[in-house]
Amino acid sequence: MGGDFAPDEIVRGARQAEAEGVEVLLFGDPAQVAATDLKLVPTTEVIAMHEDPGPAVRKKKDASVARAAQAVKNGQASAMVSAGNTGAAMASSVLRMGRLSKVARPAIAIPFPIEGREQPNLLLDCGANAECQPFWLLQFACMGAVHVRDRFGVKTPKIGLLSIGEEASKGSTLVKEAHALMSEPGWQERVDCSFIGNVEGRDLLETTADVIVTDGFTGNVMLKTAEGVASKLVEAVMAAFDSSDECRQAADVLLPALQPLYDAWNPDNTGGGALLGVAGISVISHGSSNAAAIKTAICMAQELVERQTILHLEKALAALNS
């Protein structure tokens, strides 16, 4: 029931995922979800995009997102996917599934496309925790490493700590303390990753680090800045392409060459974000997700189940603290 194009695009995406062999369980209002070919668990409530997530999840016990999270907890589902209110998906996941052992705070991990490379970079936390402790950032690093290994096949991920200069002396108190923690010996070997030190805003789309770790305030600003700049530039380029008959003809020649760039930035192809640190797989799709994006997200969830990522997260978190 969540997302700008729910329930129709969600249902279509679910149908496409079923066609790929994934078993899908929908949660929603039967009056709106006209999909007799799919399994539907009827729910009566919806958490809207603008609602304050915490109170809404506590109050609306029959919200589709809350029931989906409950189904993962019960073992009725192996993973959940939501394109609705991100805070509500997060709160539902945390409240219903609980946290993985030893996790201080779950974090939202979002992939960013790298030109000419199939594997994207991962940024976390993109908004779950506006304020963080240094140790949480170390846990984010650990969970991010497991996630890019299970999702993108990076054997020993490079971890960068977001700061405003490369030197360990640069940045906020939080970053300096996190840098000291992450520089301690042992954990990188135990988690199978390598801490490469501080990275900067411009490294988001570079191959400097596979995982960029930051607090949820900075990560959310970075995510929305990147989305905003990319969409403004694309808009401006498209307006220029459409500015005369001559330009439109020239654009027709160029568009095939621009297709890979378009595909790389198209959220339909990335599968969306993941909430890492809860005791179940919780995939958070963009609010603007269409059927293709939902299908990709469902297939990604399925892959994470098959690769036993929750087990890997538990092992890595235990190794981090050992």
Add this chain to the structure above:
Amino acid sequence: MGGDFAPDEIVRGARQAEAEGVEVLLFGDPAQVAATDLKLVPTTEVIAMHEDPGPAVRKKKDASVARAAQAVKNGQASAMVSAGNTGAAMASSVLRMGRLSKVARPAIAIPFPIEGREQPNLLLDCGANAECQPFWLLQFACMGAVHVRDRFGVKTPKIGLLSIGEEASKGSTLVKEAHALMSEPGWQERVDCSFIGNVEGRDLLETTADVIVTDGFTGNVMLKTAEGVASKLVEAVMAAFDSSDECRQAADVLLPALQPLYDAWNPDNTGGGALLGVAGISVISHGSSNAAAIKTAICMAQELVERQTILHLEKALAALNS
């Protein structure tokens, strides 16, 4: 002596500014600055891009950037422009010129182009203060308002506070406390600006706010993320344009239509950043500045002198606290 193309491009830019009627005083090594047509104050030291700014400014008393700041303090110059080590330009300005009365911390203010509008948005602080107090953000708002009024002619600037949600309840403790301070009645009328509440990362290039206020950590990450995303996208588009003879021909047709976009994002045309809160005009240009960028920066400094911006900053800061 500072910047990637110093001293040659700096000298050429200075010459171009003189041709526009601005009187320029260069600071640098006479052996390297071969410009007998321009006034040169000989200096013997240089602070390199990678040097730790504070100690370097204290130690290298005859560095070009330190002497330039001293000249503003002495009244020998009306403003300074530097394309060198940003930290060194900042430290020199603060140590030599001192702060304006009541200013807790100076801030770096950077303009961002808005598609289809001549006036850019202003973001501050872009990196002077990794950690901030709520009251400093209120001062940044006040100084930013004066700066966009004097520099871009915005009569009553709209001030946005960067956060991760529009509601006053969203964000870090710093942002929530700053929001409360900025929501207090009176100061907006006294400073002649309007506080529009929280804005998000995507508002950087929107017309939501004329001035976006944040701490120097978040602002620096935002600046470098925006630069990184823009340069990656432009690079990818240019590679597609150059991918075949057919594409190169089509690109020739499109490039004139893309020229306004290119011009808007070209740092040569923006004049660079300003350090607000020091007792003198200090313009901070991009390290990659060429002659055109330096000329624009010098002319911008001249304009700020003519518009008596330091007087306006002093008045607004006094009104803020009254």
